[in-house]
Amino acid sequence: MYRFNTLLLAKLALVSTIANAAIPYDNAQYHYTQPNGEVLSISLDGNDYFAYQRTSDGRLVVFDNQLNGLAYAEVSSDGAELISTGVLAKADTANNSQQDAADHRASQKGMLQQHVQNVKTLTPAAVSAKVAQAQQAMLLSTEQLHSHIVVNNQTQPHVTHDVHQVTTLEEAAGNVKGLTIIIDFPDQRGTINKSQIESFLNDINYTEFGNAQSVRGYFRSVSGGKLDYTNTVTQYYTAKKNKSYYADSRYSSTVRSQELIKEALDWLEVQQGFDFSTLSTNSSKQIKGLNIFYAGNSDSSWSKGLWPHMARLSPQFCADGVCTDRYQITDMRDSLAIGTFVHESGHLITNWPDLYDYDGSSEGSVASFGVMGYGAIGTTNKFKPTPPVAHFRNLAGWDAVTELNPAINSNAPKGVLTHTSASNTSYKWTNPANRNEAFYIEAVHRAGQNSEQLDSGLAIWHVDNAGSNSNEWRPYIQMEHADANRDPENNINRGDNSDLFKAAGEFSSTLPNALTNKGTNALWWNGQDSGLSIKNISDAAATMSFELVTGTPPPTGDVYTGTLANKEQHVHPDGRWFQYAGGTIGLQLAGPSNADFDLKLEKWTNGSWQQVAISETPSSQESINYNAASGYYRILVYSYSGAGSYQLTVNK
Structure with missing residues (x-):
């Protein structure tokens, strides 16, 4: 074998x-x-x-x-x-x-x-931990905890540059110019001409090959006109060698593909005199949209040879004061559908991560309801992809977002609210103790850009950048399925017509169900009631109404519990560390009366954990309020003497 x-x-x-x-x-x-x-x-x-x-x-x-x-x-x-x-x-x-x-x-x-x-x-x-961490995209910072280093059997943070750094309004809006290089081979000439590819990418009204719009048309639509993404299309570059050389399946997809791309870039600079400075770049002067189309099929096995993929070009190609970063490469075959190109442009232009499950254990939570899930590859939505979910539109600066949590917004609206599908607006209910966690609310109606959605109704997304798309029970973005069946998470389907909330539907800490694990409800990930409660949802329509039920706000703070043996210590949150932008970190520890538990706060400094605050009274009731600078922190609960259970409350 x-x-x-x-x-x-x-x-x-x-x-x-x-x-x-x-x-x-x-x-x-x-x-x-x-x-x-x-x-x-x-x-x-x-x-x-x-x-x-x-x-x-x-x-x-x-x-x-x-x-x-x-x-x-x-x-x-x-x-x-x-x-x-x-x-x-x-x-x-x-x-x-x-x-x-x-x-x-x-x-x-x-x-x-x-x-x-x-x-x-x-x-x-x-x-497993390294893979899971590498697969996450923390969109809130240009430097992310992208992998783990294990030192003395303790997991430590390792800071690397994230390929999906946060995009500001300027980076995801306005006029963005990409480059599309078209390639054929001495033994296989291109059959789709340059003008057809230019139309596929740039035309305002476009219907060739069964598409409902161009790539440009898609982004103009979902951004509410805020992003105008166009591509400069080259003449055909004819590769130096026959196609079989590049498509050789004995090599991974990045080997001969990158050789081909570098050939084409050199040709474009030296023989065509192309000015690469005309392309849009990120803050590091790296080209945002580098796309490669080559003639015919891939002629390779999956992940080999010329198999379509996205990767970082290594080493970089630099010219005219700019350099390459990531690229996407795909085959033209005998027709073009915008779905995959749009999905990959979501990575290149806006830095959105994938929302489907990489390991195959589920279909992901968002499934087909968003373009960064499976919303761009179906039979019909490959020609008309679904929009990005509300959180991604917010990150890109395309939506006007209304904060509903009165603990965050003292002027938050109350009572009966309305929302119109595809209006580039959304509602948000943010966790006061963890501003990276929130619920987003928007109406989704099967019309216009949403015509290929699986359902119409009120969509509710649970967002937390600490989640992983390959952990179906705590993903980065979880869709709160109205039927509470969680079919995509259970690998049954990629969504259906009972997933969005409609008339008679309710959403609260106990509805559609009160399960703290694998449930559909308004609990924060730490199990606390978020205080969000929605009822009296209208029939599914382009404009929907719902009633926001207000009551006594639940207590704030993340709560962690555990049981210590004598001289044992626990690291929180949940054995890990957290990134903090700066401000006051408040810690409260309640332990057994017949033991002495203490509390420490540590910061990652110069490659090791350094203590920045400590509370060590003779009891197990400890507290810390620390004015923290931005950085990476972890919390230690440890037994000086005795054993028992404890509760740690964290406010930041």
């Missing part, structure tokens, strides 16, 4: 360069030519980090480097990976019946479900 990459390790190698920027696939079809000349029809489900590849008769395949082709796959005995059987997959024959395909799928379904669970349990915790 020939070993294939383990799932998480395969993802790790890719995540390191394209964190939170993967292309999703939903039964995507491609053809692959085997070394014996047979052509396989392959369906693909997953993304750039991990995907299931199946022949048309339902059998799983993986690329086998020794065979230099796609081989039938099986699940390894430990359930941790897919491995090659060493047998090249064959093209379908007339003897392959529909029942054959059904039997193959049925036999593999149980193994694969168990396989997804085994990945998490069998992969070393340090690797």
Whole structure:
């Protein structure tokens, strides 16, 4: 048997360069030519980090480097990976019946479900943590805690530059100019001409190939006219070598693809005299929108050769005072659909992260209800992608957002409120103790840009940048599904027509259900009541009304509980650290009367944790109020003597 990459390790190698920027696939079809000349029809489900590849008769395949082709796959005995059987997959024959395909799928379904669970349990915790952290996109800072370093068995923060840094209104609005390079090969010339690609990208009114709009038209629509994203399209660059050289599936997708891109950039600078300073850049003078279209199909196996992907160009190409950063590359085939291009532009232009689950254990919470989930790859929405969710529009500066929490906004509106779908407005209920956590509320009506949504009604999003899109039970953005079934999280579907709130629906700390884990309600992630309560929701319509029920505000602060043995210590929040922009950090510890528990606050300074505040009375009732500068902090609760349970309340 020939070993294939383990799932998480395969993802790790890719995540390191394209964190939170993967292309999703939903039964995507491609053809692959085997070394014996047979052509396989392959369906693909997953993304750039991990995907299931199946022949048309339902059998799983993986690329086998020794065979230099796609081989039938099986699940390894430990359930941790897919491995090659060493047998090249064959093209379908007339003897392959529909029942054959059904039997193959049925036999593999149980193994694969168990396989997804085994990945998490069998992969070393340090690797799992690193992958999960790399997959997160903390959109609130240009420097993020993007991985963990373990020192003396303690997890430490490691600051790296985030590929999805926060975009300001100026960065995500106004006129943004990208570059699209079109490429063909000596043995395969382009069939879609330059003017067609310019129209696909830039026309105000565009309908070719079945599209409802151009890429520019999409962003003008969802931004309320605040972003005008256009692309300069080059003449065709003809590669130095035949296509098979670049499409060689023995190499990962970044090897020969980047060689091709660098060829094209050199040609554009030296032979075409292109002025790269005309392109829009970020604050680091890096080109925002670098797009590569090449002629024909990828002619590669998934994640190999010329397979479409997004990555960072390494080393950088620099000219005219600017440099490259990330790029997207894809095949033109014989027609163009804007969905994937729009999704990837969401990464390049606005720095939005993906909202679907990379590890395949769920469909993510947002599922098909947003462009950074699966809202750009369906049968119809690949031609007319769904809009970004309210939180992303807010980050981009496209929405007027009204704060509803009176603890944040003393002039917050009360009573019956209305919201109009696609109005570039939204409501927000923010956590006073954690300004990175909030609920967003907006009406979604199946018309206009939302015509390809799965449902109409009131959408409620629970946002917390500490979440991970690959943790379906605490994602970065959770959709509060009105039916409380959480079908996408349970890997049942990618959303349906019962997910949005309509007449007779209510949303509170106990409704649609009171579950603190895997539930649908208005609890903060720490289990406290947020105080948000909505009832009397109107029928689904373009403009909807709902009643905001106000009462006694719940107590503020994050609450952590635990039980200490004698001389033991716990690190909070939940064994981790947190980033703080500056201000007062208030800590209250309540422990057992027959023990002496103490409290420390530490800051990450010069590569180690340094104590900045301490409370160590002879009792277990401790408090700290510390005027903190911006930085990374953690809290220690420790037993000087005795044992028992405690409660820690954190206000910041």
